[in-house]
Amino acid sequence: MSPRMDREAFCRQSNVVVVAGKGGVGKTTVTAALARMAADVGLEVLVIELDDAGGLPVLFGLEVAFDYDEEVLYEAPGSGGRVRGRVITPDDALVEYLEGHGLRRVAKRLVSTGVLEVVATAIPGIREVLVLGKVKQLERSSTSDLIVLDAPAAGHAVTFLTSALGLMDAARGGPLRSQAQGVVELLRDPARCQVMLVSLPEETPVNELIETAYRFEDLVGVALAPVVVNACYPVLTHLLADPVAAAAAANVDPPGPAEAARLAAAAKFRATRQELQAIQLARLRAGLPLPQLLLPYEFTADLGPEQLGMLSEALGTAIEALSAGDAA
Numbered sequence: 001m002s003p004r005m006d007r008e009a010f011c012r013q014s015n016v017v018v019v020a021g022k023g024g025v026g027k028t029t030v031t032a033a034l035a036r037m038a039a040d041v042g043l044e045v046l047v048i049e050l051d052d053a054g055g056l057p058v059l060f061g062l063e064v065a066f067d068y069d070e071e072v073l074y075e076a077p078g079s080g081g082r083v084r085g086r087v088i089t090p091d092d093a094l095v096e097y098l099e100g101h102g103l104r105r106v107a108k109r110l111v112s113t114g115v116l117e118v119v120a121t122a123i124p125g126i127r128e129v130l131v132l133g134k135v136k137q138l139e140r141s142s143t144s145d146l147i148v149l150d151a152p153a154a155g156h157a158v159t160f161l162t163s164a165l166g167l168m169d170a171a172r173g174g175p176l177r178s179q180a181q182g183v184v185e186l187l188r189d190p191a192r193c194q195v196m197l198v199s200l201p202e203e204t205p206v207n208e209l210i211e212t213a214y215r216f217e218d219l220v221g222v223a224l225a226p227v228v229v230n231a232c233y234p235v236l237t238h239l240l241a242d243p244v245a246a247a248a249a250a251n252v253d254p255p256g257p258a259e260a261a262r263l264a265a266a267a268k269f270r271a272t273r274q275e276l277q278a279i280q281l282a283r284l285r286a287g288l289p290l291p292q293l294l295l296p297y298e299f300t301a302d303l304g305p306e307q308l309g310m311l312s313e314a315l316g317t318a319i320e321a322l323s324a325g326d327a328a
Contacts, residue, residue: 005322011038014194015139016147016186017225018161020216021198022208023153026230026295029303029311030198031150032059033295036312037319039074039081043145047073047085048135050152056085061305068092084144090127093134126176128163132183139192151195154212161187161195161220190223198228199284201277210287226291226322227284228315232277233297239271291326293318 011034019031028049035045049056053065060073060083067087074083139147151157164183167176186193195216199209209227216222238246243263247254255263285292295314298307 003323005319005326007037007316007319008041008043010319010322011041011043011146014191014223014225016135016149016193018149018151018157018193018195018222019198020151020157020195020212021154022205022212025198025200025205027153027198028055028150029059029308030196030228030230030295030315031148032056032308033311033315034196035083035146035148036060036074036076036308037316038146038148039076039083040079040312040316042076042079042081044081044143045083046070046138046144046147047083048138048147048149049085049087050131050150051087051089053085053087054150055303056150059303059305059308088131088134090130093130096134097130126167128160129167129176129180129183132161132164132186133179136182136186139186154208158212158215158219161216161222165220188221194223194225196225196228198230200231201229201280201284203280203283206280206284206287210284213288213290224290226293226319226326227288228293228295229281229284230295231297232281232294233270233273235274236270239267239274241267243267291322293322 017034019027019034021027021030031047035047038045047056053067057063057065057071057073062071062073064071066073066085068089070084070086072082073085076082135147135149138144152160164180164187167180197209197213197216199205213224213227216224243260244254254260281292281294293315295311295318298311300307
């Protein structure tokens with residue numbers, strides 16, 4: 001039997017983890033949980049958001065958003081690890097790229113005049129390659145032990161990651177082809193990049209995740225990490241108990257008839273939810289033979305540092321339950 005996987009070993013399997021999934025499944029939350037878990041075991045982590053910081057700062061208890069300049073989001077007590085965050089947009093990546101090639105004077109003018117929009121129309125995929133090229137540069141700089149990229153929603157994520165392939169085929173030579181080729185090499189090396197897909201234990205997200213997983217493998221050639229199933233209800237075994245009998249067994253005052261009926265209805269709802277959850281987890285397991293990392297449902301609408309800490313710990317516990325062979 002393979003040895004159990006530990007948290008640090010899991011986080012060091014790949015330099016870049018791209019977190020992807022259908023919109024609304026909690027990608028940003030999983031991104032933050034993975035980043036915090038890695039920092040808690042002593043790693044230097046960089047989280048990359050696209051377009052804007054979204055809800056990531058709130059999860060770490062910050063009131064101010066961040067942009068292209070890095071911001072420290074979390075410093076792990078005792079371990080020396082920390083989480084930094086930054087936003088990468090095609091415009092910013094283009095400015096930096098041009099400045100790096102001796103075009104500082106015209107770089108910002110090109111962006112401000114909308115030239116990128118014209119170029120993007122003429123050369124499909126260039127926006128994505130500019131962003132991924134910057135990710136590649138950061139990965140090669142070795143300033144972070146782990147880079148976690150919060151990718152677009154599933155359908156857009158496939159386009160996002162396949163763009164370099166199309167651009168490499170279209171460009172016969174020059175720096176643009178070299179950039180695209182470098183991105184493809186990053187995506188296809190499991191030691192450098194893996195995709196972590198996120199789902200809910202529900203029919204539509206599971207269907208989309210399975211489809212997306214095979215598209216990633218077939219079209220991009222990227223390695224898939226274990227799947228994260230977010231917002232799983234803890235399994236309760238006492239749901240069929242009679243409320244009055246349960247109160248008597250616990251030596252507490254029995255509920256009245258109306259309260260007992262409400263308790264029974266709530267228990268029935270929860271039992272149905274558990275049954276449907278089990279069915280979807282089984283469907284996912286049958287449709288996509290990857291290990292599953294289950295994260296608990298948080299019974300609050302406002303997620304912050306406290307909830308993130310619990311999710312991070314739950315993710316670490318799920319990882320530790322994997323064998324090293326399963327996680328590879």
